[in-house]
Amino acid sequence: MKAKQTRLWTSGVAAMAIGLSSAAYAQDTEGQDPAQSQTPQVDANAIVVTANKREQNLNDVGLSVTAIGSQALAERQITSVQDIAAAVPGLQFADSGAGTPIYTLRGIGFNEESLGVYPSVSVYTDEVPLPFPVLTLHAAFDLDRVEALKGPQGILFGQNATGGAINYIASKPTSTLQYGADVSYGRFNTLTGNAFVSAPIGEKAGVRLALSAQDSDGWQYSLTRPGDRNGAMKYIAGRLTFAVEPAPNVRLRATALAWQDKSEPQAAQLIAVRAQNPADTQAPLLTAPFGTTNPRSADWTVRSDYVTFTDVVNGDFSIKPLTTGDLSPRSNRKFIQGALRAEVDIADAVTLTSITSYLDYRQHLYSDKDGTALAIANIGDGLANIQSFNQEVRLSNLDPGRFNWVVGANYEDSHTFEDQYLTFANGSSSSPNTIFINTTGSEVIQDIRNYAVFANGEYELVDGLVAKVGGRYTNSRNQSDLCSKGNGDGLVSVLFNIIGGLSGNPFTPIGTNDCYVLNAQGVPGDRFLDTLAEDNFSWRVGLDYEPSPDTLFYANVSRGYKAGSYPTLASADYKAYFPVTQESVTSYEAGFKASLANRMVQFNGAAFYYDYVDKQIRGKVVDPIFDVLDVLINVPKSRVMGAEADLTVRPAEGLSFGASTTYLDSKVLTDNGSQFVGPTAYGNSCTVGGAPGPCDFTGSELPFTPKWSYGINVDYRRDLGAGKLILGADLRGQSSSVATLNGRTIEFRDLPNDRHASFVDKPFVIPSYIVVDARLGYEFSGGRFKVMAWGKNVFNEYYVTNAAHYLDTTVRFTGMPVTYGITLSVKN
Template sequence: MSGIRIGAYAAVSALAIGWHSMALAQTGVAAANDAPAVQQGTIGDIVVTANKREQKLNDVGLSVAVLGAQDLQQKQISSLQDVAQSVPGLSFTQGITGAPVYTLRGVGFYETSLAAYPSVSVYIDEQPLAFPALTQHSAFDLERIEVLKGPQGTLFGENATGGAINYIAAKPTDTLKAGASLSYGRFNQVIGEGYVSGPLTDTLSARLAGRFERADGWQYSTSRPGDRNGKAENYEGRLILSYEPSSSARFTLNLNGWKDNGETQGAQYIALQPQQIGWVPPAVENAPFTPLNPRASDWSQSSWYYPNHKVPFRDNYMYQAALRAEFDIGGIGTLTSLSNYVRYREHAGTDFDASALNVFEIPLDDGSIKSFTQELRLSNGGSSALRYVIGGNYERSIVHQALGNQYSYTSANLYFGTVFGEPFETTVGTSDQTLTNYAAFGNLEYDILPNLTLKGGVRYTNSKDKYSFCETDTEAPYYAGNLLHFFSNLLSGNPNLTGPYQPGTCVTMNVSTTQPPTAVDPSLPLYAPGRVNNTLHEDNVSWRAGIDFKPRPGILLYANVSKGYKAGSFPTVNGTVFGQYDPVRQESVLSYEGGFKATLLNRTLQLNGAGFYYDYSDKQLRTKFLDPVFGQLDVIQNIPKSHITGFELEASIHPTRHFSVNAAYTYLDSRIDRYVGVDAGGTPNVNFAGTRIPFTPKHQIAVSTDFEQPLGNSLAGFVGASITYRSDTISVVGGDTTPAAVTAKAPGVTDVYGIGSYALVDGQIGIKSADNRWRAFVWGKNIFNSYYWTNVVSGYDTVTRFAGMPATYGVTFAISF
């Protein structure tokens, strides 16, 4: 980062804080923060549901970050990428197919298969969105967002090894209320939101909310001036019905969904990494690298699958029906039932070679998810000295995905076309999975003294994943199918093992990725083509134990030790051998954490801190293996041992009701202890011990300030600014070093697979009515137009990166009735 840029950041911060400091002696109006102030200049209580019941945040012996409704609107937080930018320790990465990947405190799973569970689970009012693709457009009309850090397996399931993100939707109100907002921003972005809420009868109330977004493409083509990509066109809606027939029974039905007709992001070409040495097509070898500008990219205007359709596109939708039923049972407790059904369809194309040529891209990405979950639990609330939660849950998900790849301008196409007369050009891989999970859990808290609480929880999970995969060639004259049949005969030593390729049949060869090669499916001959069928059946016991101590009011000390698991999974990759589709085993994290929460200086200062150590076993990783014919191909594997050490500090000061400063810092030191594999350049048997884990920046900092000032009796002005910083990290294991296989890279690119450090500055300034009925403000994100990127991926011969959004700015008007 240049000295000029750092100086600019410092100047903006000094100006904002200086203005606020001069205003401290002036009379304030209503508090600008989301939590209501108890008295002028004090920090109000924030209520969260981290333990599946309502508690004050400062009474929860866990590390929890909370974003309130006003923050979400004023800072234009509408996606998990925005959430990640606002929460230190939480990182967002875009997969090559556009699905989000989250990493929390260094725990994450970079895997783009539709059926892969994340390490950071996402919920709407405790109802799970089990797969990352489902979570893309649900951050609207919310009361708050809770980010629970660390393994949450005992209460939130086996896949929450990194943590859990819980969207708390705004609920129906007892009186008639309505509100709307309209924003206009750069790239002709228009965002409209609105809601209406109130009672329908004495026992039934409803809230209807909606949101739409549209924007022109923000990326420009480096080969076709005037061509744009990256448009947004999203529609989101939610209806919540609350029914309370009696004081002991409550029902909440949440019907929500979204439709995305936008375009997938294009990549930036930064390095040449040939797979077949000496056979890179001249058009690719001589192609210019993408300028290191956040808006620069390139993409194909057509593909083999869509001859008249540009490759980057999206036509996806999701809808969810979730019913929460609660019954108070005498003096025993409350019985809660959570029933949840989610339906998702994906129809998209992604161009991640950053070229107008069809080098290596995914023009076909079709998929679907049908997921049903049911939880039943009994709890006795928070008033007793002994508090319990006991229950069980069930999940059944059916996931289908078809990935069609095009390799027209790869070295494989040129080599196999020239030498064998079979240019390897297109394949389609189709996977079908049925995932079934059963779990039973219990959680206890007991106050052995008024200020000393013991905690413990346990969950048993039994999971089963039934998997089927077939790779086919769907384009005549079936070059890929004929080529793979040729190699089946050649490698097996049996020229009659298979005949000419028959359209629609599976071409993947029955052989392992290990040496010596062995048959994976004993019912088929070695190297015979066929369908991959497999089942993964696992179980585990997650647990947590801890202690909370309050030495005096306003001070909480806590210590926790927990073990969490993330389920194993099968990949959806385009491959040539059965061994590529071996499942990755379940991973586990043993976590040690201690922390404090302190409310000081007459409730004007809040200090939180936590230190943690994660002992990681069998971390799941998408990596490479060396195919003897085609070079590097994707595979998922386990890293036997790794660890993460870190700490985080947070401070919030409210010297007056109209001025607040918040600051947070997270430190992570991640290390692989034992793993030998293939590096990003195809070098085998590399010992990665001592290298860092991908997507784990060592330093993350966030500082924000908000100020509000009366402007007469009926108006108030407000201003806010935030600075977030993330140090460098890597996108692949061993990414701190550029592989020897890279023969050329763009000027200014150092470590090809590195993700550079960056700082972003956001801000808002506006006016509002004194009674908060309306507000109008100007906002900006990435005000200084920092160039940063969140991922680096290798295709076939090319290495590309996905850049973050450039500077965006706009104006918003919001009103409530």
Template sequence: MSMRRKCQFSGVALVALMWSGIAVAQDAPTAAEASGAATSAGSGIGEIVVTANKREQNLNDVGVTAAVMGGDALKQQNLSSLSDVASRVPSLSYAAAPNGTPVYTLRGVGFYETSIGAYPSVSIYVDEIPLSFPVLTTHSTFDLERLEVLKGPQGTLFGQNATGGAINYIAAKPTDTFRAGATVTYGRFNQVDAEGYVSGPITDTLKARVAGRAEFGDGWQVSTTRPGDRNGKVENYMGRLQVVWEPVSSLRFLLNVNGWKDKSETQAGQYIAQQFQNEGLAIPPNPVGSWRDPAILATPFSANDPRAADWSNSSTLFPGQKVPFADNDMIQASLRADLDVGDFGTLTSLTAYTRFNERQGNDSDGMAINALDVPLTLGRIETVYQELRFANNPHNPFRFVLGGNYEWDKVDQQVNIDYFNSSARIGFGDLFGFPLSVDTITNNQRMRNYAFFGNVEYDVIENLTLKAGIRYTNARDKANICQSDPRAPYNLGNILKYFGAQYQGIPFQRYIPGECVSINVDSVAAQNGQFVPVVDYLPFGGIGDYHSTLAEDNVSWRVGADYKLTPGTLLYVNVSKGYKAGSFPSITGSTLNQYVPVHQESVLAYEGGIKATLLDRTLQVNLAGFYYDYRDKQLRTKLLDPTFGQLDVLQNIPKSSIKGFELELTARPSNHLTVNAAYTYLDARIDKFKGFNAGGDPEDFAGTAIPYTPKHQVSVSANYNQPVTSSLNMFLGATINYRSKTIATLGGDVNPSTVIAASTNCVYCINDYAVIDAQIGIEDTDKRWRAFIWGKNIGNAYYWTNVVSGYDTVSRFAGRPATYGVTLSYDFR
């Protein structure tokens, strides 16, 4: 039996076992064995602490669905990024975007957009300070107390961009006594990771913690055309300084200064198919394969191997520069102040400033030529955040949180695109005398958001708690988007001016360097032969930039009830509605229509569940069922451009729906063994939308699956700890994670008519896969030191997390192959 079938069988058997043995359940922490997230309760399962209501509570007392991983478990399992964590949390999916921007989807709710200035659908926080854009989250998984994944809309307390949920990093805090520690790892591909911290008191009222991490490694991808060439070098640096000052018992300050530097090589794609264009109105039909660059036709498809890939070692825009590279950095400073107002409650202030700089190149086509490369992206983000809230005494039967926050964001991005070897150069050169090969897009945005929120809980009787929350959000996004031609003889600029002149009926004039050259016609209406201008500040057919302001507001809310059936059993029900802000894209657009923003999306969620602690705290069973009414989902799709054929566009999907359930079991039959098993079922569908698939074919997508939403997700893990001597313990652990088949684009389960592949396999599918990780080692009984060997994807499974279409190509982004190594750590106390 193949490994895939074994894992499928194991998942089905696991679910059957859960249902036959237990009649109650909901969602407890994934990896509840994580000692860093739980407090000991004898031989039973420890209590798990979460901050879902912006105050620390026992997870089993809170009617939310959450997964929690402790800092100790993250270290033992060598999970050093949020993409690693996503592979362990059922219902949380990670996709590698071509430009390296991480995309997270939780329970089918996510936003696939590669612009650095796009708000996510899954909000991410470090100690309640937002990392407002996904690109800021790349290197935050170090020196943590725990990590929390809150599932379902969290808009009332965590803001409008948490329609899918929220992820909270809880950093390890300064200690009351001196402590220090260091961890060193050596692994495959010459991986060297070093992490350490120093923590303790400075005075009676002041204590601090300094932590840092450095990561190095050789390239793991092997060039298809240059077998001796490697890509994927790792060079990252992370640091965090925290200072706690408590001048009096009622007043506390926490200063947190953290940041990272990324000088790694970005991942290259795997070239898996050719894709010719569904021609625009301006181009006569042409036979398949015409206007093909011989270099594309001569390039072989990548092997079905996790290491196989290819990339460009030069660019026509930047000769001699290897395309995949990064030189990015982020720094954040935040100050938290807590003032106790007698015994009544606590006033909390959160102030933060974040800055991010991007300079990187990405190879999207998976080829050694420039069919579609982004050799240089420049970006900058600045964010200012302020929150003020008041929470009353948490021991009061009536508990409330009232507050407001303000955020200001400045996001600038310049994307340079090189498609010298594409059919655009040959086709437009033959037809019009303008061989196209380069493009530059700039997107400058200024965003302002403010909100007011409140959340209440009331213990009606001893076992029954009613809950309600509401938030009003007002958002404004002012954008200026410009497409220009960066290089003489300015073929892109000239051809767009030529077509603009045709629309206007005026003489053609040559491109002026620096001009913005997208055309003011509505390309969607153009499909019916009717041309409608998009903006009123340019004439019909005129060329220029796109500037607009997106102003939105909304009211998110949540109501629910928690009922303690017994001291160890909690039943709960929640109904909530959340919103995600609208967004402007950063894409090449021949017409201004492609820059029109999508407006805000909403999720109305119904959820109920049960949490049960059984058998003298040796068994925890959790079950949650949910249904989402998903309106105006924001999705990157395709349109048929009148000049260039199929191009990218952001669109709102009018109506979608998601239903499913999550079942989790954690058993601790002895002090030595903890077993955790989880299963998630998702049925995520588009209910209403007509558009174009990735190949430019018109299609009615009603009833088709939402991308990046595997129907079945299974995670099974076991951790065993056994004393060897009075001062020495042996431990071992293993995890199997299985994800069923999904798709990377709308209608991706059927190959478009424009695709030419090596086989009839579904090119836009993300096939099902199973990944096995394991660890074995020794440690002293006081956990002062630890030594272990570990393996990730030890079966060397070939899987991928994303498939993207270029102008002529389709490529996929594979998961890393088998990696293994040894880790040594020591704590000084």
């Protein structure tokens, strides 16, 4: 019943707006020019961006920026964070397995799935921050454009933008009545609807309402339960914007963004079994089927009915069946954010800008990370909530001139809570040696406070030569409260009471739901309480040289920082909860932007070198009880160097060719001559003196950093008199990369009960791939009605976005298979 209601709502959103638009079309006055009510489409040379927190022509900005306009977003079906990553050269997206997206830009990223951690690529909507990655899932609708700023953006976009910043620019209220909608139907019974209405309220105010919704069936199929599907998408999102000019020098804009997502998290593909405790591998795992090169093949737990355990408390050592309950992947995530932007022009010379926002996010999430129908690494119910208040106040010169400047301050107060329930009842950690424990809980509470002051200036030294300098001081404090809980049937608490007793130190025995992690005295019961206090100074200096209106050369040296954070994990040792400290990236970049051949050709290029200090990464630790577990670590010294170029050619009216390429070379370096060593994803699997020992990571490439990534796009429009023919295609690809340090050297090992899929040689290598999208459409005369047939991944390329090892299993996450559909759209 709920599925039918969702589908009716999704189609109703679009149908209602289509009906309104059609009625308005019939009532148009005879002399009105329909084109006047449309947002003008401009070429790349005239795109306006706000990379420096003021409106500028894209070609006048001395930074590497990718901008995608509203028409391209709509026609290329760019509606998700995955789509954005595919369209921005150098930006990588990975599925974490826990519903938290991972962004990596030019090799700078944070491969971490905890909910309350800052990304290295900050995301904003109209300069309003979405500070944690999970909050970015449904902001890409009803947009005027997307701006992707590459390289450290710490001066104007905060301490956590070491890799870059993505700014969604939402469409604003209009001075005339405008409305429109589109409805799409595609593979997997996918129904998508978008609608907006924008209208003036008097002469100095306007309002805009936009809605987006999707409902689809699952695209993954179970290898052990024919007919069972996973991966269904079900969400609805809305944005309400109200703008008013109460006085000639005052502009106010209030925005409310809300969404609810009940989608099913993607299940992993099993590619290998490598148990924590090989001798205790349970029999069902020895026959669990592997995924195939069909991206739809996967498996996930619905209910586990054959778990064994020992009831130590009652002294009953017989083996019994245990039902774990419904563990099928599902979610219920709710987000709401309110923002107020106020601009006041002071004395015709200075603008005061204030941006205030508050958000609330709540989550119930069940995810399956092990790629099997067994309970090996299942999360659920994953409870979480985030509340975040942000305030920015800044002053800037009103009219662009020889000297342009901005000074301001930021304040953030964020509270995060995450409570993960991990079930591993079919795993080797549930064995006689651990008295058949089968569940643990991980609770992380963070109270985060940040404040910063910043200034940035640009001064034209002589005609065409501009000097730039900026800085930001940031002070951050993160008060944390972490606890690994002995939940479930109480066996974890029993086990750790036994272990605590072996320490010889006195302690109060713990009960179910108490903290079991062992403290420095080797006894359980204490919560891990800690405060991470840090400060830093980000800076940037640079020169822009514009020898002609069509050519810009720029050079920048900048440094940015990303705050430290605490992990969400289940560990026996409190040392695993130590946070990673702040990382820094010092960037050296030079580039150019050139409009050639009477602006029929746009050619941009840049070369860069990143000095990466204390890179944050999700690594591994050998736990004294649970063997190999995740942990957050700092890589002391590494670097990324590379170059990128993009070319756009418009040889004839209606025809456009685009091509882009990014080259990256990343490497872990020594730190004052000291090698960087530690356990790999398979534990201490390196040989030192003939015995297993820590691995030397020096020389390893960084995760999600392919040597080459590239894209080609073609757009063609031809006026047929009664309408326009629309043709387009996009190709994107990349060379191989790795999902973990030393990913190219980690191989499968011939250990007891180990097994792996025959088509995989290196478990943590992400193979190279090429994906092609295509579209064919017709726009009716006047531009009001349009029909588009489209396909994504039209050649059904099997490609991998992430690979990881969870307890006993090694898994992959894949990209979507071929999808196709048709879109009908209308606007007044």
